[in-house]
Amino acid sequence: MALTKSDIELAHTQIERHINRTPVLTNSYLDELVNAKLHFKCENFQKVGAFKYRGATNALLSIPQDKLKYGVATHSSGNHAQALALAARVAGTKAYIVMPSNSPKVKIDAVRGYGAEITFCEPTLEARESTLNKIVEETNAEFIHPYDREEIIAGQGTTSLELLRSYPNLDVVITPVGGGGLLSGTAIYSKGFNPSIEVFGAEPMGANDAYKSFKSGAIIPSTNPNTICDGLLTSLGKLNFGYIEKNVDDILLVEDSEVLSALKIIYERMKIIIEPSSATVLAAVIKNKELFAEKKIGLILSGGNIDLQSLFDHFRDKLQ
């Protein structure tokens, strides 16, 4: 049976005590800039620095005890790996994470820091999947897909539940779209909360598979995605596409240069760190001012995990 608003409410009850209830920030400079009223839901302040912890926690807590003892497994080099690793530790079970051998050291360290067991593989989708299958066979661990799974979608949807409980009069909600977990969960909850709320996905031009899938009515996977938004490289999931097709009003495309400008504005004006993927939502509003004029808009800032080393290298130079 298809997910509804109630499933997301249940997910929220289940995960509430494990997650951060992240703040919603506003900024009068940005409101003036776009002639609308913006409400930023700050998942960069979520545990592990991204909304992914909501879905991972909900998935973990939905596994029956006699199955949970075998642990959970996934392949990911991004926020889902960290989220699953921490959620497993909190639930008292093991996480097996398959990571490409060329993953950045900082990400490997983070996953290991949460106590997960890492298996490295060649950096191809085939190698990731075959390595994962082998681990699942050997360990009996439950594979937790990063987005194409109902408990994950319901968990990510709790972001907009909190947003809309705080600001029930929003006209619009916008989220970034990669695999579609956040966007599908947000759309299900928001339309269930108030069918007249408009829900948009924001997607980088260099990874526009959700746009193409949405417009054509069939999943068109990404081929060689190329964007600064490293969290949005994945292609839309099957379940996710179904919910998005039914509940989302449109997918808005943005250029990387527009993402970068939006990122800079958020850093300088809001004094918060977000990752490039998260800046797509503000970039989409700036690009489509007429569409959003005078509206009350919820923007989901999906995460804050970004390699800041370059900035610090620059500062270190100053110390010489």
Add this chain to the structure above:
Amino acid sequence: MALTKSDIELAHTQIERHINRTPVLTNSYLDELVNAKLHFKCENFQKVGAFKYRGATNALLSIPQDKLKYGVATHSSGNHAQALALAARVAGTKAYIVMPSNSPKVKIDAVRGYGAEITFCEPTLEARESTLNKIVEETNAEFIHPYDREEIIAGQGTTSLELLRSYPNLDVVITPVGGGGLLSGTAIYSKGFNPSIEVFGAEPMGANDAYKSFKSGAIIPSTNPNTICDGLLTSLGKLNFGYIEKNVDDILLVEDSEVLSALKIIYERMKIIIEPSSATVLAAVIKNKELFAEKKIGLILSGGNIDLQSLFDHFRDKLQ
């Protein structure tokens, strides 16, 4: 008559509706790192991005109407200039700001953006003072010193008022120290609130005039200060020194490299943007772990105004 806790309470009542009541953030990773309970008062989220707006607003609102109409004036290339410019605009009067001709364009634009009238001068203290004196003579504007003035001290002290009203059981409060406005206001309020609260200033080694003055019992001005903490280059004010001598427990020195490490930890773990000066407080705790072990500590993050262009230049390279 010397300032007391009541003066700071009055200042808060006066400025409350004009300022942001900034959040206090906590972080379990950092608590573990230093074996203490840290409470970060986030003045990087204050209007104009720094606590300076509190003092400037209080000073503006303390000027009688018949004098206020002539405007206010100061010389500054930093946060005080922006704070005074915006406070004057809100109060409906003019701000005359003397800025060194080599000020960064971003700072000039910000001050101009708040509607102030800028006069450029040679980048020497003598030129700044003589240019300012000429403007004050010509316009009758009131000179608002950035820290050596009672209304400014009382305004800056409202930061710790909000912090201690939210967390009355703190054992320690730490602020950065440059001219001493924030530290003196904090010390007056905190000791008035509870004499057993310990109050510390954190100061970069390369601008250690407050440390030397505190230890010797007489003001010893900075000569050629050199530190990454661009907000802490000024020397201690006369009024400020008196209050600090009487109410502060110690001044803790930190190296720029320690400031940089603390800044990086705050960016990466707390996902907020602060300026280097603000990182001195965490650097001081990390450096003096035994002194602060198991204590409940308030750390005032003074501001978030930092030139992030280098970071964005790096990102732009990625777009090529």
